[in-house]
Amino acid sequence: MTTDSPAASPAPSDFIRDIVAADLASGACQRVATRFPPEPNGYLHIGHAKSICLNFGIAKEFGGTCNLRMDDTNPAKEDVEYVDSIIADVRWLIAGWADEVLRCKADDAPFFASDYFGQIYACALTLIHAGKAYVCDLTAEQTDEYRGAPDRPGRPSPFRDRSVEENLHLLQQMRAGAFPDGARTLRAKIDPHHPNVWLRDPVLYRIRHTVHHHTGDAWCIYPMYDFAHCLSDSIEDITHSICTLEFEVHRPLYDWLLQHLAVPSPRPHQYEFARLSLTYTLMSKRKLMQLVTEGTVSGWDDPRMPTISGLRRRGVTAAALRQFAIHVGVTKYNALTEVAVLEHAIREDLNTRAQRRLGVLRPLKVVITNLPDGHTETVPAANHPLDPALGTRDVPFSREIFIEQDDFAEIPPPKFFRLKPGGEVRLKYAYIIKCEEVVKNADGTIAELRCTADLDSKTGGATSSRKIKGTIHWVSAAHAIAAEVRLYDRLFTEPEPEADGRDFRTCLNPHSLETITAHLEPALATARPDDRFQLERLAYIALDPATTAERPVFNRVITLKDTWAKEAAKG
RNA sequence: UGCCUUAUGGUGUAACGGUAGCACAAACGACUCUGAAUCGUUUUGUCUAGGUUCAAAUCCUAGUAAGGCAGCCA
Numbered sequence A: 001m002t003t004d005s006p007a008a009s010p011a012p013s014d015f016i017r018d019i020v021a022a023d024l025a026s027g028a029c030q031r032v033a034t035r036f037p038p039e040p041n042g043y044l045h046i047g048h049a050k051s052i053c054l055n056f057g058i059a060k061e062f063g064g065t066c067n068l069r070m071d072d073t074n075p076a077k078e079d080v081e082y083v084d085s086i087i088a089d090v091r092w093l094i095a096g097w098a099d100e101v102l103r104c105k106a107d108d109a110p111f112f113a114s115d116y117f118g119q120i121y122a123c124a125l126t127l128i129h130a131g132k133a134y135v136c137d138l139t140a141e142q143t144d145e146y147r148g149a150p151d152r153p154g155r156p157s158p159f160r161d162r163s164v165e166e167n168l169h170l171l172q173q174m175r176a177g178a179f180p181d182g183a184r185t186l187r188a189k190i191d192p193h194h195p196n197v198w199l200r201d202p203v204l205y206r207i208r209h210t211v212h213h214h215t216g217d218a219w220c221i222y223p224m225y226d227f228a229h230c231l232s233d234s235i236e237d238i239t240h241s242i243c244t245l246e247f248e249v250h251r252p253l254y255d256w257l258l259q260h261l262a263v264p265s266p267r268p269h270q271y272e273f274a275r276l277s278l279t280y281t282l283m284s285k286r287k288l289m290q291l292v293t294e295g296t297v298s299g300w301d302d303p304r305m306p307t308i309s310g311l312r313r314r315g316v317t318a319a320a321l322r323q324f325a326i327h328v329g330v331t332k333y334n335a336l337t338e339v340a341v342l343e344h345a346i347r348e349d350l351n352t353r354a355q356r357r358l359g360v361l362r363p364l365k366v367v368i369t370n371l372p373d374g375h376t377e378t379v380p381a382a383n384h385p386l387d388p389a390l391g392t393r394d395v396p397f398s399r400e401i402f403i404e405q406d407d408f409a410e411i412p413p414p415k416f417f418r419l420k421p422g423g424e425v426r427l428k429y430a431y432i433i434k435c436e437e438v439v440k441n442a443d444g445t446i447a448e449l450r451c452t453a454d455l456d457s458k459t460g461g462a463t464s465s466r467k468i469k470g471t472i473h474w475v476s477a478a479h480a481i482a483a484e485v486r487l488y489d490r491l492f493t494e495p496e497p498e499a500d501g502r503d504f505r506t507c508l509n510p511h512s513l514e515t516i517t518a519h520l521e522p523a524l525a526t527a528r529p530d531d532r533f534q535l536e537r538l539a540y541i542a543l544d545p546a547t548t549a550e551r552p553v554f555n556r557v558i559t560l561k562d563t564w565a566k567e568a569a570k571g
Numbered sequence B: 001u002g003c004c005u006u007a008u009g010g011u012g013u014a015a016c017g018g019u020a021g022c023a024c025a026a027a028c029g030a031c032u033c034u035g036a037a038u039c040g041u042u043u044u045g046u047c048u049a050g051g052u053u054c055a056a057a058u059c060c061u062a063g064u065a066a067g068g069c070a071g072c073c074a
Helices: A015-026 A046-061 A080-094 A113-129 A140-147 A164-176 A225-235 A245-260 A285-293 A308-314 A318-328 A339-353 A522-526 A563-569
Strands: A033-036 A065-070 A133-136 A185-188 A203-207 A221-223 A240-244 A269-273 A355-357 A363-368 A376-382 A392-398 A400-404 A424-427 A432-440 A446-454 A474-476 A481-488 A513-520 A532-535 A539-543 A553-559
Touching: A015 A046, A015 A240, A015 A269, A033 A046, A033 A240, A046 A065, A046 A080, A046 A240, A046 A308, A046 A318, A065 A080, A065 A113, A080 A308, A080 A318, A113 A133, A113 A164, A113 A185, A113 A203, A113 A221, A113 A225, A133 A164, A164 A203, A185 A245, A203 A225, A221 A225, A225 A240, A225 A245, A240 A245, A245 A269, A308 A318, A308 A553, A318 A339, A339 A532, A339 A539, A339 A553, A392 A400, A392 A474, A392 A522, A481 A522, A513 A522
Parallel strands: A033 A065, A240 A269, A355 A532, A363 A446, A481 A553
Antiparallel strands: A133 A185, A185 A203, A203 A221, A363 A400, A376 A392, A400 A474, A424 A432, A432 A446, A481 A513, A532 A539, A539 A553
């Protein structure tokens, strides 16, 4: 119960899984092979997590495989740092769930589109021989000009009718480094007037004298996405190539290239689904990188980031993310999902797995006057209310304790059933106390509360069954450990940070991170990196890597639902 | 004055010509040594207009709205 995800839900169903099932049933394909093909130009985010869950999920459910492949055809934007982070994030997300369907190269490395540069180049030669590609000398600007616009037809390049021999010769020279960047391109010979802009003689190869993070200086020409992607899929025997909606208009090109290159049958087919959008969240790699470079957050793995590494560092589990992916589903509708769905998945997961602990975030000192000076005892506390097998631990209790400031009100609002002057409250696992006196500082703030305890009311005691409406958490002042706790809130104050063309920086939440020193029960001193705890009545927490031997650092993963906050807000 | 795609409660998602269901959110209640969790109840929906059919969320036509496409990015 503490390590497993919540009860497995029924296998998800969506239009893509329907297609896969139909293809298997009809014999269109013998087995299922999907792939997850990120470009290593940034860190993976929760939108990628949706795609990973889809691709690996399908492979798992249908007994197939899923390749992890770096779509690395643009050396100018890519880096090994991103390759490494992507591998780590994918492995973490699928660990214990679908890792057996992950297909890698022999050395356990991911596939790289750049490993196929030789084969892709050979395909370019094939297209030229077939009269289906030509070398074009137009500049980038001229190419744009000739291409026209979505509502304006293009016109043919003046280089469109070069001979096969000349094209062959020029491509070989391009490959040999005879021309500077941008001097020429290889283009498919399709239809300059086609209503679909992507079929107007798309560029297949461009010249880039740039060192590649994976192939070094072996190449100075690099294939474009459209050329490399369909071929990589074919080379890897992918059956279902699943991508996001913006590639829908590219599908005819994907099909054209594979048909004209007569790749082995059955050839892969592309299917598109809607990318994930979340309220109060930014989801573009470029914008996320901006948050990093401008120092708005501490890095790609800042726990406020929607990156997989940020969520992981925050304390969100892979199981919660997978459950979230099931909740949002897979469609072609451009949806905006409420973050509440993510938050629910996180709480649902943590509720079952997190052991309970006591801790006070904003302390208010309470002296229990009818206990002798120096009085100390321990009380047993349940580790998990849903799983008694997890047993109990002894929590030190003494004459002086801390309670939460919010749990006392000198002038209680309506329906406030916590501690108030003259009122009683149950200290969880311990005594019922009554507030006898409010001691104040010179400035009028509350210094401490002086209370008396019903000494027979201890859990299991003679008057322990007395019905007291309120139960609050506490920690022994002398025994509590000091720990840094980082309280996170959403990064933006608006559900759609970029609505109406607004700059997202104008709606950053100034309170997205608050760092406090909390008083935690001693058992939390031995927390380990993968542990998750629920601070009773407050929040789920997880250890941050910034923890040192002297000072533990915890991240608040997410608060508990707070019905009282809602009630209190009503006034 | 182009091409492609999409449209089901506040949000997301089912229903594959035959009772519009589920989840989140919201509201109320029960329970509670966590104002959590759990349990129960409730509110709110098929974009519009035509057509086909015994029967339409589903099929057809037209409209409307939203998204995508004019990188030598992916």
